[in-house]
Amino acid sequence: xxxxxxxxxxxxxxxxxxxxxxxxxxxxxxxxxxxxxxxxxxxxxxxxxxxxxxxxxxxxxxxxxxxxxxxxxxxxxxxxxxxxxxxxxxxxxxxxxxxxxxxxxxxxxxxxxxxxxxxxxxxxxxxxxxxxxxxxxxxxxxxxxxxxxxxxxxxxxxxxxxxxxxxxxxxxxxxxxxxxxxxxxxxxxxxxxxxxxxxxxxxxxxxxxxxxxxxxxxxxx
Amino acid sequence: xxxxxxxxxxxxxxxxxxxxxxxxxxxxxxxxxxxxxxxxxxxxxxxxxxxxxxxxxxxxxxxxxxxxxxxxxxxxxxxxxxxxxxxxxxxxxxxxxxxxxxxxxxxxxxxxxxxxxxxxxxxxxxxxxxxxxxxxxxxxxxxxxxxxxxxxxxxxxxxxxxxxxxxxxxxxxxxxxxxxxxxxxxxxxxxxxxxxxxxxxxxxxxxxxxxxxxxxxxxxxxxxxxxxxxxxxxxxxxxxxxxxxxxxxxxxxxxxxxxxxxxxxxxxxxxxxxxxxxxxxxxxxxxxxxxxxxxxxxxxxxxxxxxxxxxxxxxxxxxxxxxxxxxxxxxxxxxxxxxxxxxxxxxxxxxxxxxxxxxxxxxxxxxxxxxxxxxxxxxxxxxxxxxxxxxxxxxxxxxxxxx
Numbered sequence: 185x186x187x188x189x190x191x192x193x194x195x196x197x198x199x200x201x202x203x204x205x206x207x208x209x210x211x212x213x214x215x216x217x218x219x220x221x222x223x224x225x226x227x228x229x230x231x232x233x234x235x236x237x238x239x240x241x242x243x244x245x246x247x248x249x250x251x252x253x254x255x256x257x258x259x260x261x262x263x264x265x266x267x268x269x270x271x272x273x274x275x276x277x278x279x280x281x282x283x284x285x286x287x288x289x290x291x292x293x294x295x296x297x298x299x300x301x302x303x304x305x306x307x308x309x310x311x312x313x314x315x316x317x318x319x320x321x322x323x324x325x326x327x328x329x330x331x332x333x334x335x336x337x338x339x340x341x342x343x344x345x346x347x348x349x350x351x352x353x354x355x356x357x358x359x360x361x362x363x364x365x366x367x368x369x370x371x372x373x374x375x376x377x378x379x380x381x382x383x384x385x386x387x388x389x390x391x392x393x394x395x396x397x398x399x400x401x402x403x404x405x
Numbered sequence: 406x407x408x409x410x411x412x413x414x415x416x417x418x419x420x421x422x423x424x425x426x427x428x429x430x431x432x433x434x435x436x437x438x439x440x441x442x443x444x445x446x447x448x449x450x451x452x453x454x455x456x457x458x459x460x461x462x463x464x465x466x467x468x469x470x471x472x473x474x475x476x477x478x479x480x481x482x483x484x485x486x487x488x489x490x491x492x493x494x495x496x497x498x499x500x501x502x503x504x505x506x507x508x509x510x511x512x513x514x515x516x517x518x519x520x521x522x523x524x525x526x527x528x529x530x531x532x533x534x535x536x537x538x539x540x541x542x543x544x545x546x547x548x549x550x551x552x553x554x555x556x557x558x559x560x561x562x563x564x565x566x567x568x569x570x571x572x573x574x575x576x577x578x579x580x581x582x583x584x585x586x587x588x589x590x591x592x593x594x595x596x597x598x599x600x601x602x603x604x605x606x607x608x609x610x611x612x613x614x615x616x617x618x619x620x621x622x623x624x625x626x627x628x629x630x631x632x633x634x635x636x637x638x639x640x641x642x643x644x645x646x647x648x649x650x651x652x653x654x655x656x657x658x659x660x661x662x663x664x665x666x667x668x669x670x671x672x673x674x675x676x677x678x679x680x681x682x683x684x685x686x687x688x689x690x691x692x693x694x695x696x697x698x699x700x701x702x703x704x705x706x707x708x709x710x711x712x713x714x715x716x717x718x719x720x721x722x723x724x725x726x727x728x729x730x731x732x733x734x735x736x737x738x739x740x741x742x743x744x745x746x747x748x749x750x751x752x753x754x755x756x757x758x759x760x761x762x763x764x765x766x767x768x769x770x771x772x773x774x775x776x777x778x779x780x781x782x783x784x785x786x787x788x789x790x791x792x793x794x795x796x797x798x799x800x801x802x803x804x805x806x807x808x
Contacts, residue, residue, distance in 0.1 A: 238721060238801050259725045266723020277718045277805060281422050293411045294723035338722065 186212040186235060186346070186377070191244035193230050193400075204230040206400040207244070212379070214345070217372040219391035220381045227400040228381040229350055235379065236269045236348045237261045248346070266295050270339025272349040272368075276331040278323040278338075285310065285319040288337045295342055309337040313367065329360035336367060347371055349380045353387060365390065408728055409735065416736035419708070427740065430704040434744035434784060435751070437694030442752050442777045444690045448683040450767045455679065459671050461598065461609075463539040465504075465639050467646055467667050469497070469632035469653070474664040474674065488662040489629040494532075496652045497632060502645035505635040507534045510628050512620050516613055517583040518571040526567045528584060528613045530620025538635045541609060546578050546593030553616040560619075561589040565597035566610035582613075585623050589615065642667050694780070697744070698788040705737050705792035716796055717804025730797035737789025738782055745781025749774050 193205040205227045212218055222228045233239045234246055237253050245254040248268065256264060265271075270291075278287045288306040310316050313333040323331050332352060339347055349368060353361030365380075365387045372378045372392075382388050395405040420427045471487040494508045512528035535541065536548040546562065553560055561582060568577045568591075577591045598609040621627045636645040646665050653663055666674070709716070716729055724732075753769060760767045 233802055236721075238805075259727070262720065262723050262725040265721060271721050273805070277714070277721070279715055279718060282418070290719065291722040293408070294719070294725070294728060342723075 185214055185249065187247040188231070188235070189245050189247070191231075191234060191241045191246060193227070193234065193239075194242045203400050205234070205241070208397075208400070208402055209244075210395065210402060210405055212377065214377055215372070215375060217369065217378045217390075217392045218380070219388035219394045220379060220397060221383070221385070221388055221394055222397035225399075226397040228397050230400075231397065232348050232350050232379065232381055235346075236271055237264045262294070263296060266291055267297065267342055268344055269346045269348055270336075270342070270344040272332070272335050272339050272347065272352045274351040274354040276323070276328075276335045276355070278331055278334055280323055283320050283322055284315060284326065284334045284337075287323070287334055288341050291338060291342045297342070306337070306341055309340045310334075312340065313337045327360075328356050329364060332356060332360075332364050333367070336364070336371075340371070344376070346377045346379070349378070351381050351383065353382065353384060362387070408731060412728070412732040412735040413739070415732055416739050419712075419736065420739065423708075426704060430700050431740055431744045431747065433697035433700035434694070434741050434781065435697075435748045437690070437697035437784075438745055438748035438777050438781055439751055439755075440693045441687065441690035441780065442748065442773050443755065444686040445683070445776070446752075446756065446767055446770050446773045448679065448686055449770055449773070450763075452676070452679050452683075453768070455675055456672055459668055459675070461540055462668065463635065465636040465642050465668075466538070467634040467636060467642060467649065467665060468671070469493075469634065469649060470664045470666065471630070471662065472664060473661050474666065487628045487630055488657065489632060490656070491627065491629070493653055493656050493663075494629065494632055496656055497634065497649055500645065500648035500652060502636050502641035502648055503634060504637045505534055505538045507532045507538055507633045508617060508629050509535075509631045509633065510617055510620050510624075511630045512584065512615070512624055514585045516567070516571065518580060520573065520575070521571050523567070523570045525611065526564075526570065526613050527608060527611050528615065528620070530615050530617040532617045535614065535633070538633055541598070541612075542596045543593050544596040546591070548593055549614065549616045554618045557618045557622050558616055559587055559589045560592045560616065562593035562595065562612075562614040563591055564595050564608075564610040564612035564614075566608070567613050568594050584613070584615070587623055642669075694784060698741075698784045701737055701740055701784065702788040702792060704740075705733065705789055706795070708736070709733060709792045709796040712796075713799060713804045713807040716799050717801050717807065720799070720801035721805060726797040729799075730793045733793035733796045734786065734789050737793065738785035741781045741785035741788075742778070745778045748781070749777055752777070 188208055188210045191205055191208045192203065195202045195204055208231065220228045220231065234241055237256070241254055245252050247253070251264070253261065253264065279290065285306055288310055289302050292300055292302045292305065307316070310319060313336050315330060315333050315337065318326060318330060323334070326334065347368065352368070353364055356364060361384070368378050368380060369390055380391065388394050393405070396403045469489065471489050494506065497503065498506055508531070510530040512530055514528060515522055515524040516526045516528065531549070533548065533550050533554060536543065548562060549560060563571070563577055571577065571582060572580060577594055580591050582589050582591060595612065634645060634649065636642045646667055649665050653665070654661060657663065719729060752774070756767050756769050
């Protein structure tokens with residue numbers, strides 16, 4: 185379960201301070217498929233980053249499976265990102281010059297879990313996303329949809345409970361976008377908690393729940 | 406441990422993807438390390454050479470020189486009119502630890518034969534006994550003896566190089582040479598000494614030895630430039646020194662205007678000079694390594710900045726600041742270690758070629774090789790730590806947004 189309690193996130197640019205998130209509270213149960221909607225600058229990505237342990241809230245706290253992220257030191261937070269969550273980004277964020285398979289293996293380099301056969305695990309998730317024939321290809325030899333599949337495979341490789349997807353279809357054509365979205369729906373059906381930030385109302389309607397953000401505050405959930 | 410292996414793989418593939426840049430930054434360090442190692446081995450080579458040259462002079466030797474070396478004047482304190490006298494020599498001859506003694510003076514001048522002339526030979530007036538005292542062996546003929554001294558005989562013994570310069574391939578024995586307008590007969594030729602090197606002392610192969618009485622007569626000055634002594638055994642070298650100092654101090658009314666040096670003292674004095682020289686060479690070479698190191702730092706800073714997004718991605722999937730630091734540090738260490746290995750290959754090849762042409766022997770020195778490899782790693786750490794630290798401190802969200 186994900187609990188967000190009175191989270192405030194403030195960015196300072198010179199003299200002006202900007203509240204990206206303003207006293208946001210919400211609960212997401214394990215196994216939910218939540219779409220987060222909102223205009224750009226509404227704080228969607230910030231919320232996603234905080235839940236994923238990429239950043240600390242200015243105040244308030246985030247508790248995931250009874251672990252308070254705001255109390256974790258950087259090293260422990262890195263371990264949390266490695267084992268508990270899998271990120272999928274709008275711009276794929278794959279390592280250029282590295283093969284698809286090695287991209288998928290990357291989280292396993294940093295894991296503290298023992299006894300994992302990196303290659304076979306990576307092969308397994310690459311097959312799950314339908315890219316078992318593109319293992320050696322580099323990101324620039326793959327289409328946008330394929331790159332996003334690699335990114336999803338990477339997010340899955342260490343068996344996280346939560347998938348955090350920040351506008352995963354934002355950089356894809358609508359047909360490919362839908363395929364990618366369906367992949368996330370499948371993952372949810374397999375038991376993963378999935379959070380998707382999106383602009384796309386149609387895709388959002390596939391989620392079990394929709395949260396709307398405006399100016400750093402939740403307007404409906 | 407696993408992270409080191411992974412970091413190594415990541416580093417190699419990243420370096421390999423930027424071959425030209427990698428190669429050039431390696432080159433800078435190669436030049437630095439090569440400069441250090443070659444200067445170091447030259448310095449060590451010279452030191453070995455000097456030490457063996459001093460040991461080759463003879464065994465259990467003690468040398469008395471005018472001037473006080475200890476009081477900071479160094480060897481130049483002996484320049485000028487000598488303070489040593491024939492009386493000193495006679496007194497020294499009485500001390501118990503002495504086996505043998507000769508006195509010597511230097512004559513300046515050009516040596517001529519009927520075939521050639523040479524201004525660079527060392528005309529060395531010596532009392533009899535130099536052959537027994539030093540390691541200078543005759544290849545033919547004889548040394549000067551007391552009879553020569555009494556007659557102030559015009560005879561000379563030539564070093565091998567002196568013989569070649571004056572007579573080429575001709576047999577020098579019984580030939581006539583001319584010093585300061587006087588004719589001398591060559592009565593002996595010395596064997597070639599392996600080491601041509603001399604440091605403050607005579608180049609042994611360039612010697613032209615004449616009786617000291619003769620030298621005094623043709624120069625008109627009774628100068629003693631040096632008294633060479635041999636102790637009865639290696640145990641008595643120190644007592645010989647003390648006895649000689651005591652006798653001479655008495656003769657000189659308590660004024661220490663002379664130096665009594667054993668071979669060990671000579672090694673010590675020359676060793677000090679060589680240490681300064683070595684340190685000077687090493688610091689010059691260190692500058693080139695510094696430049697190479699700055700090149701590494703520069704390239705690593707560029708690399709970190711270019712790979713900001715990669716750092717963000719790695720952090721997002723679970724890399725800690727520590728693992729990022731290790732990854733980039735290993736990358737710079739690999740760069741400089743490769744440079745070290747390349748430098749050592751060039752060093753080994755270079756030394757084997759140069760040793761054929763060098764005037765003094767250059768040896769392959771395992772100490773130099775180990776030191777250089779160690780240094781290359783050190784350079785990688787020193788100049789890699791700042792960029793690596795910068796990489797580790799990057800904020801993952803900022804890094805992921807980096808274009």
